[in-house]
Amino acid sequence: MKKQTRVTHPKEVKLLDGNDAVVSPVYRSVKFTYPTIADSLSADAKEHGFDYTRDSNPTTRELELLAAELQDRDDAIATGSGMAAIWLTLLGLLEAGDRVVIFVESYRPNRVAVRRFLPKLGVQFTMLSVHDLDGIEQAFAQDDTKLVLFEAPTNPMLQVPDLAAITALAKRHDVITVLDNTFAGLHNHGRYELDYFVHSMTKYANGHGDAMGGIVIGEKQRIRAIKPLATNMGAVLDPGVAYLMARGLKTYYLRYERHSENAQVLAEWLAGRKEVTRVFYPGLKSDLGHALARQQMTDFGGVVTFDLDADKDRTWAFIDALELFTTTASLGSTESLVAPVKLYLGTDLSAEEQTRAQIGDSTVRFAVGIEHADDLVADVEQALRKVFG
Ligand SMILES: Cc1ncc(COP(=O)(O)O)c(C=O)c1O
Structure with missing residues (x-):
């Protein structure tokens, strides 16, 4: 066989019967065939x-x-x-x-x-x-x-x-x-x-x-x-x-558990701060959805949303002052993220619909990662201090 042909028909390496890969192989092939x-x-x-x-x-x-x-x-x-x-x-x-x-x-x-x-x-x-x-x-x-x-x-x-x-x-x-x-x-x-x-x-x-x-x-x-x-x-x-x-x-179960634990710590900490007017997290006993969420879910996930006692400019300044939380969309990855809710997730709604959805200028969403909770709390605390004094 000429080498030009060989490169498109390489010799296949087949595993012996019983000699298995421990991690499943990736089948990149677009096409599959049969003998006849x-x-x-x-x-x-x-x-x-x-x-x-x-x-x-x-x-x-x-x-x-x-x-x-x-x-x-x-x-x-x-x-x-x-x-x-x-x-x-x-x-x-x-x-x-x-x-x-x-x-x-x-x-x-x-x-x-x-x-x-x-x-x-x-x-x-x-x-x-x-x-x-x-x-x-x-x-x-x-x-x-x-x-x-x-x-x-x-x-x-x-x-x-x-x-x-x-x-x-x-x-x-x-x-x-x-x-x-x-x-x-x-x-x-x-x-x-x-x-x-x-x-x-x-x-x-x-x-x-x-x-x-x-x-x-x-x-x-x-x-x-x-x-x-x-x-x-x-x-x-x-x-x-x-x-x-x-x-x-x-690692899904390990990560989800850690996201949830970190989110719970942050939600409870935020709920005790004077700069925060309301926290939305179903793991909080004070949350309106808590009883239902306890019946329906085994844990409450990594997203915590809250309102600051601030206007839009101070809210954005707080978000900009965070160092461990990256300002971007998405959630559920290892690193913590933050989003200005109205700007990222509410612009298709009329003012009246935003009110019904409880979305305001000072609404902030944390997608909490799997870092150590102490570092996340410290970061939020320094950002609050920077903006609120
Ligand atoms: C609740 C929910 N549904 C659907 C999507 C869309 O997923 P994707 O970005 O993978 O298209 C997202 C993304 O943030 C989401 O949060």
Whole structure:
């Protein structure tokens, strides 16, 4: 064989039977083949085989099955980002003439997807508060209402919706429930009768802020209903990134626990400061969502939001004065982050809607990392001192 041919057909190194890699290999191949066309058409190949990575890939599949198990469901589709996962459920489940229920407390891009883009496809929406159970029941009872998209707790204001109540109402009115469970994580909320879970795996699953991905999780027949669109749409997770997600998941429980412990320390410390007028963290006993969150979740996550006794300029000065908290979007990575909430997450809302969402000029969101809590508290204290004296 000429070397020009050899480089495109290198000798394969096959492992001996029983000689296994301890860490799963990354299947970078886009294409998969069989010895014969007939083999590729067998029932086994159809059920468990691989053809083309836009449809499925062994590395990505391993991640999908692991994430589904953590979320107490049996199937999943991994996507290139959290928003791709949201869009897969919306496009996969809705058609023109349908209505979606969304919440004023939702993550801004989720709200934007439903309010700005879905109407172009003939899908209308009703926007309520997650606490308005009467309004939710009325909206669910409308004939055209097909789906509800919500978060628990919500990003950025950490409001805790009543999952048992909302899922019961949805069942009664035949409304599909899609929970964006990014904040609570893969280990929470699995026991509720939710039809689809969506996660941004960019956050706690990956955990290191160096890879983007998303996932839709549900029972097999629900995932099967949206799989053809996923393959056709092509917003798939690259197998190299799936590997990073799977590696991140090995330390997922350790990290989530530490994020939660650090967030609890900071929330309690902030609640005792005169410069802070209100703290939103479901782990705080004084938080309005605490009792519900204790029933629904095993721990409360790494995001703490609070209001300063300050105007916008002093709030931004406080954020700029922080040294260990980096000013940027995102959450769930090892390092602590800070965001001016109105600027980053509230600009699509009218002034009245911002008030309903409890977002003000002095609202600050911490995405607490896994550093030592003492250093984080010391950093916040020096920033407060710098601005408030
Ligand atoms: C609650 C929530 N849902 C969805 C997303 C979107 O995820 P991604 O940035 O991976 O598209 C985010 C990102 O911050 C989020 O916080």
